[in-house]
Amino acid sequence: NILKPIFLGRGLDVPMVVIFMGAIGGLLLSGIIGLFIGAVVLTLGYKLFLAWLEVDQPTHEDKADKL
Structure with a gap:
């Protein structure tokens, strides 16, 4: 709990393990x-x-509308 505020501030919701791995x-x-x-x-x-994972992927309906 000490590394997170020192490195990145308290406003980010990043897992502590990501910060620790980056620091090491x-x-x-x-x-x-x-x-x-x-x-x-x-x-x-x-x-x-x-x-990148949250980007909407086209559905089958979207593909059918383009045809």
């Missing part, structure tokens, strides 16, 4: 700076992935 991965790759950047980059990727 960034630390291993780039040291102290990577600790902060890794959590932000992985959180951004997580949010973009969720937004």
Whole structure:
């Protein structure tokens, strides 16, 4: 519960494990700076992935209307 407010603020609803994995991965790759950047980059990727999943897929009715 300490890492989330430090890295990203309290307004995001991102699982703590995503922030932790980003922080550890960034630390291993780039040291102290990577600790902060890794959590932000992985959180951004997580949010973009969720937004991509929410895009409406065309249904069979939509395809029939175009024909």
